[in-house]
Amino acid sequence: MRDVVLELLKEVKDPEIPTLNIVDLGLVEAIRFDRGRLEIDLLPTFTGCPALDIIRAEVMEKARTLPQVEEVAVRFRLSPAWSTDRITEAGRAQLKAFGIAPPQPPKAKPAEGVTCPYCGSSDAVMEAAFGPTRCRSIYYCRNCRNPFEKMKEL
Numbered sequence: 001m002r003d004v005v006l007e008l009l010k011e012v013k014d015p016e017i018p019t020l021n022i023v024d025l026g027l028v029e030a031i032r033f034d035r036g037r038l039e040i041d042l043l044p045t046f047t048g049c050p051a052l053d054i055i056r057a058e059v060m061e062k063a064r065t066l067p068q069v070e071e072v073a074v075r076f077r078l079s080p081a082w083s084t085d086r087i088t089e090a091g092r093a094q095l096k097a098f099g100i101a102p103p104q105p106p107k108a109k110p111a112e113g114v115t116c117p118y119c120g121s122s123d124a125v126m127e128a129a130f131g132p133t134r135c136r137s138i139y140y141c142r143n144c145r146n147p148f149e150k151m152k153e154l
């Protein structure tokens with residue numbers, strides 16, 4: 001049942017990043033199923049994100065399409081805290097596909113530079129610490145001359 005639900009939840013995308021699904025974003029913490037009742041625990045990403053209500057509604061809607069499910073409960077848990085380390089390899093690729101440089105993978109050294117999601121060059125400079133949302137910074141690639149956003153590590 002867990003795998004079925006996870007597959008289904010991959011259809012729920014981050015409202016701000018339509019290429020990124022909530023499973024690869026690392027939002028799904030627990031799935032419990034017992035006699036028709038499905039409980040899903042999600043971790044909020046950046047707290048106070050208005051997208052959370054949209055995500056919850058979409059998760060409920062998807063879960064109700066499963067024939068075995070009679071009742072659905074979706075909760076946001078604050079513990080463990082979500083961090084960018086929870087984003088999967090596929091999730092990083094999905095961010096890149098949307099033109100956002102992914103946060104550094106957990107094992108990366110802090111000194112490793114930011115690479116441009118368009119051309120892969122590391123010749124990029126930060127233009128603004130805060131982009132359209134406070135979880136992203138704006139960079140400028142000196143190689144292909146494109147501005148791009150980068151998701152901050154958390």
Ligand SMILES: [Zn+2]
Pocket residue numbers: 116117118119120121141142143144145146
């Ligand atoms: Zn570039």
